[in-house]
Amino acid sequence: MDQHPALNYDVLLEIGAVATGLTVSALMQTCRRLYHDCAQYLLTGVVRLKSEKTVVDFCRFVEADGYSRCSYVREMECKTYELSPASSQQFLEVIPRLTRLESLRLPAAEDTLASEPSLVVAFASLTSLRHLDLFWVHGHTMDLLANMRSSLKSLTITFLSVWPHEDSIFWDNIKDDVWLNCHPVPFLRQHMSSLQKLHMCIWHTFPQYETILVRGYPQLPAYPQVYPNMRSLEIERCNFALCLPYIRGFPNLMHLSMKTDHAWDLDATDSRDTARTLRNHRAENVRSQMDSRTTWEHLEDFTGTVVDLYMFGLVCPIPRVELTDRLERKSCNLPLLADVLSYAQPVHLKLEGDGTLLSDPASETLALPDLLRTRGGSRMENLDVTFRLDKSDEDLDVGAALEYFAASLEGTPLRRLSLKLWERFSTRPCLHPVPPDLAIPHPASSSALAPRRMAEISLDALDVEAYAQRISDAIPSLDDMSIRIARPRKYGDRAATYTKGGVVTATTRKT
Known part of the structure; x- marks a missing residue:
């Protein structure tokens, strides 16, 4: 153990820094210095206790x-x-000594x-934690x-959908008079000066929406807590959130992401009732900002569904908007886009939809080309749009619709x-035809392809190079453009x- 290694000590130490765990263990057995100094390499990265x-x-x-x-x-x-009592006691003696532990993740908190x-007391006594991820949260985790004595910079928290020992989620046990203090803004007050990023899932902020229908919206107080360094907020499955407490509590927020169940609710059979509920909730959020003359002034981007942005009712400009749901006829979400863009007025917009988003003459809903001519498109510099045509778009004159879309870009500051x-409506020949002797005959099969409809004919006739040239000629501010057509x-x-x-420059790719 004490004999001198053949290689220089510094060289062996460098080897230990990049070696596997087995190699490091072998190095630690060569001499006392490496036994002491190489231990750090076995603790580099995430220590996983499972x-x-x-x-x-x-x-x-x-x-x-x-x-x-x-x-x-x-x-x-x-x-x-x-854990056995002996193992628990051994672990409890170690935890207070983890004085440089910065990141803790509890997947089954x-x-x-x-x-x-x-363990609650042991982990709470640490002062070095900066990043905390908690999943399956209930009473002990709260x-x-x-x-906690640490000052967190980031917190990820996911509450239980169902707590197996009580057949309920945490929020089912909260009395009405306790709800106000369980809001993230007052509850995380010990991290006011340090918290920069919060990702929360199923963190409800007031009783179920059915309660609102009976009692009206809860009168949330103007919480005094302010988090000056909060920059990123991700709200997941926290349905019917009221925006004003977050705006007041996180005044310098820059990045907002939302992912709730409202988009799924809008697709349900009672979509009319859902649409009315969302409309009322949006009105409440808009009213609260207007009455208080308070909204976010530094918000840079939003990522989420158009339904969530509509429901949250923000009245501030949002330079970058990325909509993650598909705007299409069957989802009933396209009518919400006009209201969303009228306030957001994005500089950068990313979205996708079916032919309805491109053009729908039979509908009173404004398609994207019409919206680009309104206040919602007045600041647009970067547009990333994907149209996915399906069977319901077979009679669409794609060429005419694309020309109308190009015309709507004229006069915009697009760069x-x-x-x-x-498209998913045309029939393509099989890339690898089945040999005749292996083919299974089917009485309804036919070797002839389906008749060509308007969408297919007009799409096939489109000259993509000429189309791109017309757009570049019509928009002097354009710096770069990429067009891909099926x-x-x-x-x-x-x-x-x-x-x-x-x-x-035009190319044709055959894949």
Whole structure:
């Protein structure tokens, strides 16, 4: 153990920094210095504790050298429960010594903490944590959050859909007079000066919406807590959120992401009732901002569905908007786009939809070309749009619709355009035909392709290069453009690109 290694000590130390765990373990057996100094490499990255054995092995390893190895632990993932009393006590003695632990992830937080409630106190006593991820949250986990001594920079928290021991979620046990203090703004107050990023899932902020129908909207107080460094907020499955407490609590927010169940609700059979409910909730959010003359002034981007942005009712400009749902006839979400864009007035917009988004003369709903001529498109500099045509678009004159779309771009400050158009209504020949002797005859089969409809005929006749050239000529501000158009009854696509000062380049890809 004490004999001198053949290689220079510094060289061996560099090898340990990039070696596998087995190699590092072997190096630690060569001399006392490497035994001490190489231990840090076995604790680099995330320390994952997924069983009682891994907990015991970890504790034994960091206990060596007088617990000095505890200072090497920066990230930990702990998914353990039902530890024996001896193992729990051993772990509880180690946790307070993890004085440089910055990131903690509890994938089954409630199970882990409920199995040994003393872990709540142990983890809460740490002062070095900056990043905390909690999943399957219930009462013990909320106690941990409420008593933490660390100042978090980021928090990810996902509440239980159903708590297996009580057949309920955490919010089912909250009394009405406690709801106000369970809102994230007052509840996370010990992290006011440090919190920068919050991702929350199923963190409800008032009783179910059915209660609102009976009692009206809750009168949420003007919480005094302000988080000056909060920059990113992700709201997931927190339905019918009221925006004003977040605006007041996170005044410097820059990035907002939402993913609720409202888009699914709008597709349901009672979509009219859902649309009315969303409309009323939007009106409440808009009214609260207007009455208080308060909205976000630094918001840079929004990512989420058009339904969520509509429901949240923001009245502030949003420079970058990325809509993650498909705007289409059957989803009933396209009519919401006009109201959303009228306030957001994005500089950068990314969205996709079916032929209804491109053109729908039979509908009173404004399609994208019409919206680009309104206030909602007045600041547009970057447009990334994908049209996915299906069977319901077979009678659409695609060529005429694309020309109308191009005309709507004239006079806009557009600098970048990405346009993609795919179709799923034409029949393509099989890339790998089945040999006749292996083919299974079918009485209803026919070797003839389906008759060509208007969409297919007009799409096939489109000259993509000429179309791109017309757009580049009509928009002097355009810096670059990319257009990809499907080839009906063929594979691949036709593409055209343009860069300012250059010429339109067209290619045909056969894939």
